[in-house]
Amino acid sequence: MSYAQRQERSGWLFVSPWVVGFVGFLAYPVLASLYYSFTDYSVLKKPIWTGFDNFIQLAHDEVFWQSLKNTAYFSLFFIPLSLILTLGLAMLLNTKVRGMAFYRTIFYLPSLVPQVATAVLFLWVFNSEHGLVNAFLASIGINGPGWLTDPAWTKFTIILLGLWGGGNTMIIYLAGLQEVPQSLYEAAEIDGARAWQKTKNVTLPMISPVILFNMIMGIIGAIQMFTAPFVMFPSGTPAHSTYFYAAYLYDSAFRFHNMGYACAMGWIMFVLILVLTMLSMRLSEKHVYYGGS
Amino acid sequence: MAAKVSSRRSVQTTVNQIALIVLSLVCLGPFFWLLSTSLKTLPETVSQHPVWMPNHLEWQNYKDAFMFDSKRLGYIPFLYYARNTIILCWLTVVGTVFSNALAAYGFARLKWRGREIFFVITLATMMVPFPVVMVPLYTLFRSMGWIGTLRPLWVPAFFGSAFNIFLLRQFFRGIPFELSEAATIDGASEWQIFRTVVVPLAKPALAVVALFTFLGTWTDFFGPLIYLVQQKTFTLSLGLQFYQSQDAGTHWNLLMAATAIVILPLIVLFFFTQKLFIQGIALTGLKG
Numbered sequence: 001m002s003y004a005q006r007q008e009r010s011g012w013l014f015v016s017p018w019v020v021g022f023v024g025f026l027a028y029p030v031l032a033s034l035y036y037s038f039t040d041y042s043v044l045k046k047p048i049w050t051g052f053d054n055f056i057q058l059a060h061d062e063v064f065w066q067s068l069k070n071t072a073y074f075s076l077f078f079i080p081l082s083l084i085l086t087l088g089l090a091m092l093l094n095t096k097v098r099g100m101a102f103y104r105t106i107f108y109l110p111s112l113v114p115q116v117a118t119a120v121l122f123l124w125v126f127n128s129e130h131g132l133v134n135a136f137l138a139s140i141g142i143n144g145p146g147w148l149t150d151p152a153w154t155k156f157t158i159i160l161l162g163l164w165g166g167g168n169t170m171i172i173y174l175a176g177l178q179e180v181p182q183s184l185y186e187a188a189e190i191d192g193a194r195a196w197q198k199t200k201n202v203t204l205p206m207i208s209p210v211i212l213f214n215m216i217m218g219i220i221g222a223i224q225m226f227t228a229p230f231v232m233f234p235s236g237t238p239a240h241s242t243y244f245y246a247a248y249l250y251d252s253a254f255r256f257h258n259m260g261y262a263c264a265m266g267w268i269m270f271v272l273i274l275v276l277t278m279l280s281m282r283l284s285e286k287h288v289y290y291g292g293s
Numbered sequence: 294m295a296a297k298v299s300s301r302r303s304v305q306t307t308v309n310q311i312a313l314i315v316l317s318l319v320c321l322g323p324f325f326w327l328l329s330t331s332l333k334t335l336p337e338t339v340s341q342h343p344v345w346m347p348n349h350l351e352w353q354n355y356k357d358a359f360m361f362d363s364k365r366l367g368y369i370p371f372l373y374y375a376r377n378t379i380i381l382c383w384l385t386v387v388g389t390v391f392s393n394a395l396a397a398y399g400f401a402r403l404k405w406r407g408r409e410i411f412f413v414i415t416l417a418t419m420m421v422p423f424p425v426v427m428v429p430l431y432t433l434f435r436s437m438g439w440i441g442t443l444r445p446l447w448v449p450a451f452f453g454s455a456f457n458i459f460l461l462r463q464f465f466r467g468i469p470f471e472l473s474e475a476a477t478i479d480g481a482s483e484w485q486i487f488r489t490v491v492v493p494l495a496k497p498a499l500a501v502v503a504l505f506t507f508l509g510t511w512t513d514f515f516g517p518l519i520y521l522v523q524q525k526t527f528t529l530s531l532g533l534q535f536y537q538s539q540d541a542g543t544h545w546n547l548l549m550a551a552t553a554i555v556i557l558p559l560i561v562l563f564f565f566t567q568k569l570f571i572q573g574i575a576l577t578g579l580k581g
Contacts (some may be wrong), residue, residue, distance in 0.1 A: 002406070003477075010483040011405030018396035018415075021452025026418050029426035029433070036428055089316065097309055105567070106317045109324070112559045114512035116530045117552045120537065124330065124545055125323045132326040135343035145486065168574055175575030195305070224422055227514045227523060231534055249424050254519065259428045266424040273422060 037263035047260065054264035064265070066240050067248040070155065074244070075222035078159045083214060086166045090173035091203070104174070111167030119231035122161050123148065149239035154233065161228050169214050176201070176210035208266065208288040212280065219276050222267060226250065245269065327556075331355070331549035338545040348350045349571045351546065358536075358550040371551065374532040381528060382510045383444050388450030389457060389506040390499055391504070396453045397461030398487050402473060412462075431519060441522040444511075450506070459500050460577065462496035465491060501573035504566060511559060529555045 001010075009289070012019075037054060067132050089107055095102050110118070125132045126147035134144030140158035147157045184202045193201065204211075226246035236243025237250075249269070253262035330338055331354055333347040359371050399405075400412050434445040468491055476486045492499070517531040525531070533555055536548035563570055 004356070005482070007403050007406045011399050011403035011408060012401060014399030014483070014487075017392045017409070018399075018453035018458065020394070021449060021454070022415070022418070024433075025430065025449045025452060026426065029429035030421060032429035032432075033425050041428075043435065065524075066404075092309055092313055093520075095309055096307070097306065097313060099301060103313050103317060104322055104571075108570075109560065109563075110320060112508075112563055113556050114523065114530050114559075116512075116514045116533055117555050119406045120533055120548060120552055121323055121327055123537070125326050129543075130299070130339050130343070135345075138343075164320070172573045175571075182323075195452070213502060220422070229508065231514075246424060250515075253428055253431075254355075263425075263428050266422070266427065270420075270422055270425050274420065277420075 016067065033266060035261045036260050037267050040258045041260040041263075042257045043259055044257075047122075054261050055268075057261070058264060058268070063243065063248060067236070067243045067245045069242055070236075071225065071245040074155055074158060074225060075163075075219065075229065077155075078162050078222055079215065081159065082163055082169060082218060083211065084168050085163060086170040086214070089210070090170050090177055092197070093170075093174055094292050096175040104171075107170055111165045114163065115165070115227040118161055118165060119228040122157065122164075123227070123232055126157050126175060147234065147236060151239045154238065154242045158225075158229055158232070160221075160278040162225075169218070172214060173207065173210060174247035176207040180206040201262050205289045208284075209290055210286050212288050215280055216277050219280065220234070220273055221272055223276075327549050327553055328536065329554050330545055333546045334393060335544060354546050354550040357553065358506055358547045358554060367572055369532065369535050370525055370527075371529075371532065371554075374527050374529045375554075377443060378511060378524060378528040378530075382507050384447035385450040385510045386506050387501050388447060388452075389454065390503050392451050392453040393457035393461055393502060394492065394495070395487075400458065400493060401465035402460040402470070402486075403483065415455045419459070422445075427519065433452045434520065440520055441526060441527065443521075446510075446516050448541075458505075461495070461498055461502065464495055468494050481509060484555050497569070498576075500566075500569055501576060504507040504562075504569060505573060505577070507558065507562075 037046055038049060038051060040046035040050050040053070077219070093104055093107075097103070112266045113121070124130075126134075126142065128134055128146045128149060133147065137144040145153045147153050180203060184206070185198055188198050188202055224246050225244050229244045230247045230250070233242035236247065245265070246269075249262050250264045252258045252265060329344075329346055332350045332352070333344060333354075334349075334351055337344045337347055400408060400415075430445070431440070434440055437444075439448075448450045472490050472494075473486050476490055481489070512530055513528070517528045521527055521531060525537070530569050533548075533551060536551055537543050
C-alpha cells in the first residue's frame with residue numbers, strides 16, 4: 001500500500017467515531033426534527049403530516065408570543081448591560097492595579113456556579129422577607145420590592161442573575177485587552193491623548209472583534225436562556241412574566257407531549273439565532289477592526 | 294505639569310481601587326449569604342430581624358443535607374446524586390478527550406479525500422442549538438430503551454463534538470510536521486505517531502478540553518432533566534431543586550448547605566488549575 005493510500009485509510013479511521021456521531025447525533029436529528037415540525041407528533045403515536053399547521057398555530061398562540069416577548073425583553077437589557085459591565089471590569093483590571101489576579105478570581109468565581117445552583121441561591125438572596133438584598137435595603141431605610149413575586153421586577157432579577165455570572169465574558173475581554181500593543185498607548189500619550197481619548201481611539205477599535213464575539217455569544221446564550229427562570233419560576237409565574245422561550249419549548253415537548261410543535265419552535269429559534277448573528281456581523285462590519293487584513 | 298499629571302494618575306488609581314473593592318463586595322455578597330445561611334438553624338433563617346452571622350455554626354446542616362430524610366418532604370438521595378455525577382463526569386471526560394483527539398488528528402495531520410468539505414460541514418453544525426435536535430434524540434434514545442439511564446448523557450461523548458474537534462485541530466496543526474515525518478521514516482504507524490508524538494505535545498489543549506467538559510457535565514441541568522426519570526439516577530444539578538418545597542416551607546439552611554456542596558468541588562478545581570482555566574477561556578474565546 002502506498003503512503004497516500006495509507007493516509008487515506010488512516011484518515012477515515014481516525015475520524016470514524018465522529019462520522020458516526022455526526023450522522024447519528026446530529027445529521028439524522030436535524031433532518032428528523034425538520035420533518036417533525038410539519039407533523040402532529042406525540043412520541044407514543046406515529047407522526048401525522050399536517051403541513052404548516054404548527055407554524056400557523058404558533059402565530060396565534062398567545063403564550064408563544066408572551067414567551068418570545070419575555071425573552072426579547074431579557075435579551076435587550078441583559079446583552080448591552082453585560083457587554084458594558086464586563087468590559088468596564090476588564091478595563092479596570094487591566095489598569096495594572098494592585099491585586100489584579102485576586103480581583104480577577106473574585107469576579108470569575110460566580111460563573112463557576114452551576115446555573116441551577118445560582119437560581120436556588122438567588123431565590124434565597126432575593127427573598128422579599130428573609131433575603132440578603134432586602135435585609136440590606138431595610139438596614140439603610142429602603143423598603144425593597146418583591147424581586148420574585150412582583151411581575152414588574154422578576155425579569156430584572158433574572159438579568160441581575162445573568163450579570164453576576166458574567167465572569168467568562170470578562171476574562172475574554174481581559175485577554176483581548178492584554179493583546180493591544182503597548183506602543184499604541186505610548187504613541188497616543190505623546191500626542192497628548194487623555195484617558196477617555198485613548199479608550200475611544202485605541203482600546204475600543206483594537207478589541208472590537210472581541211466585543212463582536214461576546215455580543216454574538218450573548219445573543220446565542222440569551223435566546224436559549226432556560227435553567228434559571230425554569231428553576232426559579234415554575235411555569236413562568238407570576239403572570240407568565242418569566243416564561244422564557246426555551247421553557248415553553250421544553251413544556252411543549254415534555255409536559256404537553258406536543259413534539260411536533262416543540263420542533264417547530266426549535267427551528268424558529270435556530271432561524272432567529274442565524275438572522276441575529278448575521279445581522280450583528282453585517283451591521284458591525286464598518287466598526288470592527290481585524291488587524292492588517 | 295508632570296506633578297499635575299502624576300497626581301491626576303494617583304487619584305485615578307485610588308478611584309479604581311475603590312470601585313474594585315465595592316464591586317468585589319457586591320460579587321461576594323451571594324457567596325456570603327450562602328455560607329452564612331448554610332450554618333444557621335432553621336429559625337435563624339426566617340427570623341424577623343435578619344441574622345447576618347449565626348450565633349453558633351451548625352455544621353450538622355452539611356451532614357443533614359447528605360442524609361436528608363424528612364417524613365414530610367420525602368427522602369433525597371444526595372449520595373446517589375453525587376455518585377451519579379462523578380460517574381457521568383468521568384465517562385464524558387474520557388469519551389470527549391478520546392474521540393475528539395482522534396477526529397482532530399484525522400482533520401489536522403492526515404490527507405484524505407473529502408477532508409476539507411467534511412470539516413466545513415463540521416464547523417457549520419456548531420450553530421445548531423440543542424432544542425432543534427432535542428426531540429429526535431429523545432425518540433432515538435427512547436427506542437433504544439435508554440431513557441431513565443445515564444447513557445444518553447455520556448454515550449454521545451464518545452463520538453466527538455464539532456467545537457472540540459475545531460479547538461484541537463487548531464492546536465494539532467501547530468505541532469511541527471517534521472516530527473511526524475521523522476517517525477514515519479522510522480516505520481511508525483499513524484496510531485503510533487498519534488500516541489507517542491502528537492498526544493504528548495498536545496497535553497495542554499487536551500487538558501483544556503477535559504476541564505471544560507468536566508465543568509459542563511457537572512453543571513448541566515437540561516440534559517439530565519430530559520433523560521432521567523427516577524430520583525436515584527439523578528445528578529447533583531438536577532437533584533438540587535428537590536430541597537425546595539412548594540408547600541411545607543423550604544429548609545433554606547439545608548438547601549444552602551447542599552448548594553455549597555455542589556459548588557465547592559468546582560471552586561477547588563478552579564484554584565488548582567487557575568492558569569489552565571484562564572488560558573482555556575481566552576483560547577476558546579479569541580480563536581473560537
